[in-house]
Amino acid sequence: MVSLFASAIMTRFGPKDYALIAATGLICGVLSALLWRGFSAFYGSLCVSAILFYYFRIRVLRILIVGWCVGQAWVWFYSQWMVELNVSPQCLNTPLTVQAKVRDFVDEYPGFNETVVQRAELDITRVSLPACAALERIRVYYTGPRTLRLGDRIDGQVILRSERGFANFSSDNRKAQAVALQRLAGGRLEFVHSQRKAYRGFDHWRYRLSQTIANQAGLSDTAKGVIGALVVADKRSIPPLFQQLSLRLGVGHLLVISGLHIALVAGFASIVARALLRPLCWIVAYRVRQYLGDGLVFAAALGYALMAGWSLPTQRAVLALCFWLLAKNLGRDGQPLRLFWWALTLCLLINPLTGLLPAFWLSFGAVFMVLISSAIVGRFEGPRAYVLTHVAICVAMWPASLVFFGQASLVSIPANMLAVPVAGLWLVPLSLLGALAGSLGAMTVSALLWSWAAWPLGLAESLLDSAWLEMGVWQSTLSIAFALLLSALWLLLLTPLRLAWRFIVLVVMGLMLSYRPMSDSTDRARFWVFDVGQGSAMLLQVAERSVLFDLAGGLPGSVYHFDYTAAPILRGLDISAVDTLVLSHEDFDHVGGFYSPNFNFGWRRLVSPSGEGERAQLCRPGRVEQWAQGVSLHWLSGGADTSLSSDNDTSCVLKVNAYGYSVLFMADVGKVKERDLVSYWRNELEADILIVGHHGSDTSSSATLLKWVKPRYAVISAGFNNAFGHPNPAVMKRLDSSRATILNTAQTGALRFEWGRNEELRWLATRTHWARFWQDNYSP
Structure with a gap:
């Protein structure tokens, strides 16, 4: 059999x-x-x-x-x-007592008021509420006095909410990861009643190695981070600038423990097993020794994969090794592509929802491209084969890089040609040998090996400020289907096709690469309300010009929601600069993206209450701008005023009229300021689309304002299950009384409104038109 x-x-x-x-x-x-x-x-x-x-x-x-x-x-x-696709409502927004184990390294972020926020993933072993027994894994944030670490077993109290991310004209990636990993809830770790450290097992050794590397005084921060990533998959110490450098060079895959590392460990284990079993040749049959040796090889590879956190790339490599060992012992041919295909099949049989993870596409996709490219250029030999292999692989992976990272670079070809052998023959072996020496107590030897391993990293750090890295870099976004087609066409082009077919493939690829979204005609308008959580970010395209109103929020110094919500859509629309950038006021949930190190969008003018910044203007109430026939901007309020009781009341209030429809941006102004607006502007406030003030807080959206605005659509930009309780029930009641269609981005995801001079207003909701059975959808 x-x-x-x-x-x-x-x-x-x-x-x-x-x-x-x-x-x-x-x-x-x-x-x-x-x-x-x-x-x-x-x-x-x-x-x-x-x-x-x-x-x-x-x-x-x-x-x-x-x-x-x-x-x-x-x-x-x-x-x-x-599996469960959703957590029971009984488990949400209520204190739960849990017993859990910290399953991975704990991240730390600067919080508000000089607090330190610890983010940890917990494996639940026991929960106080029987209805929540299905909870397996949660992500929590903790600001208490205790320091959490990998492997700790804790008893504590948590308050959970359903794990859900942002949906911006694509499926909800965060929910996809939650379902695939069965991490269906997250929230706050309120208290830790007891904490027990891990003193044995993989978690203990993994944490110990991580600390040993971090305590190496002779290594730079970059070297500590990279060696930690290669040995125990701890990337926390890699400086952000070096992470950006690796992404720009297209060598970030070398910092992820995958097949290369597993193969090196398996090869070293094979040499050791052979040496250990050779003396048994007189008393143990050859076949038995072969089985024992292969068992030791597999055990070493599996142990290292567990030490590295058992990530998807390591799972793929271990499965492929398992199939190869099986084929070898049964006397069959273990063809690499076939082994890969069966590893992929088994992975999807174990958990079919794995296909929702970006790591699945990057890991299996990259290996598939490597195998196919190697087979295609196999007819060449020597340096020519080496160069062509890297060219084929890098170009084939550019579409995937655009999908998941929003950028690709020509520099990735020479960078990989140099970095792959350096990593495979120098950096990774020395890092792993240093870890082995450290585990055996030879700390001097491990320090020496790690210092040798760090040598090429110093050269890489010297490239951080090199201007030539910007050459050949382009930023855009692609759909997965578009990227797969581009990669397939490129690989097809490398095969020995006839000249006519090559020409056809080149023409198709040229048309795909030259594709740009058609700009709206002067008689059309398009208005985007992005799903950015508890914050605000909107884009209006009209009369071949654009207004970007607010830049979302996040966590100062660490998380910027704009980078992975609105920014990819702007790049997909081929927008690198906008005509008008409006920062309604200084609250971080409205301007966070402006301070992101990744914010690289230009503007012709910046409008804000303070009027500070490059090419900046004040919000001047009463100013009217005529952009085109039937298109005008009316600035109704805004500007610094020390007499106001709240900074929210300094917000820029803008009304845009376009082709018979209008949008009113209320920012965060309160009821007192609303009363002033009504008394001065009266009928001028009437609008088809109202961006509800202050995310639906009861401090805004008075009945008086709604009476004069008479909105057809009331759009609330708020975070799902946010801590402020937005939108307030009283506001919802007032909006309902105004007979407006209420659209809350927490429920609908991102929204897009479109209309024209001779076209009716219509709208799309992400969670309706990009519905999936595994995510939270919206039904109008």
Whole structure:
């Protein structure tokens, strides 16, 4: 039976490779099922598959269809019966007593009022409420006096809320990760009643090695961070500038423990096992020694993967090693691409929701590109083959880099040609040998090895301020489907095609790369309200000009929501600069993105209450700007005023009229200022779209204001389950009385309104039009 199994999955590709064809169908079925809007799509898929199976008489297609159906059925069964997609409401917003273990390194951030915020992921072992027994893993924030560390077992009290992220004209990536990792809730760790340190096991040794590396006085901060990342997957100490450098050079993959590291450990373990087992050649059969040696190799690789946190790349490498050892011991051919394909299949069988993780696409996608590129350029030899392999791989990975990181660079080709051998032959081996020496107590040896390993990192640090790194860098965003097609066309171009087909492929790639979103005509307007949590960020495109109103919030000095919510959409729209940037007032939840080190959008003018900054202007009440026929901006309020009781009342209030419709931006002004606006502007306040003041706080949106605005749509930009209770029930009641359609980004995700001179106003909600069965959707 085992031999038949090996024959089915380990032999070379052939015209009747039915096992591989079925696996391919299963993979496609699983990944496509993750796009379902609801489980009812499963039954429709089965009906279509049955029809195709009946009409197609070709055996290969029938096997592919069967694999497809099995993959879709597995996602349906797994999601319905084997995992939870949502946490019980009884577990939310109520104190829970839990017993848990800290599962990974604890991140620290500067908080408000000089506090230190610790972010930890906990594995739940016991919870006080029986209805919450399904909770397996949570993410918590802690500001108390205790210091949490990897492996700690704690008893404490938590207040949880459902894990949900931002949805900006794509699916909710944070919810996707929560479902795939079964981390369905997060919140605050209020108290820690007791704390027990880990003194044995993988967590203990992992933490101990991390501390040993951090205490090396002879290493720079960069060297400590990189060596920690390579040994125990602790990237906390890598300076942000060096992380940006690795991203810019396209060598960030070398800082993630993956197949390269597992292969080095397995190779070293193989040498040691051979040396240890050689004296047994007279008393133990060769086959037994081979099994023992392979067992030691697998144990070493598995142990290192567990020491590294058992991440998805290490899981992939361990699975591939397992299949290779199985093929070797059964006398079968372990072809690399086939081993990869079965590792991918097994990974999706273990957890089909893994396909929702960016790490899945980056890890498996990168290895697939490496294998295909190596096979394509295999007809070349020597330095030419080495150069062409790196060119093929880097170019094939550019689309993925644009999808997940928003940038790609020509510099990545020479950088990888140099960095890959340096990392594989010098940095990684010396780092791992240093870790082994440190684990055995030879601290002097480990310090020496780590100092040698750090040598090339000093050269890399000298490149931080190099202007040439900016050359050949472009920023944009792509959809996964668009990126996959581009990569496939590039790899197809490398194959020995006829000249005519090469020309066609080049033309298609050229058209795809030259594609730019069509700019709105002078008779159309488009208004975006981004989902940025408890904050504000909006974009209005009209008359071939643009207004960017506010830049979201986050956590000062560490987290900037604008970077991964609004910024990718702006790049996708090919917007690198806006005509008018409005910072309504100085609260961080409105201007946070402006202080992000990644903010690189230009502006023709900046409008704010203070009028400070490059090309800045004051909000001058009463100023009217005519942008085009039927398009005008009316500045209704704003400007620094020490007589006002609140900084919120200094907010810029703007009304935009465009082609028969209007938008009123109220920022955070309170009821007193609203009363002043009503007494002065009266009917001028009437608007079709009202951006509700102060995120729906009861300090704003008075009945008097709503009476004069008469909004058709009341848009609230608020965070899901936020700590302020926004929107306030009293405000919701007043908005409902005004007969406005209420749209809250916490429920709808990002919104897009479109209209034209001769077109009616229409709108799209992300959580309706990009609905998925595994996320929180919105039904109007």
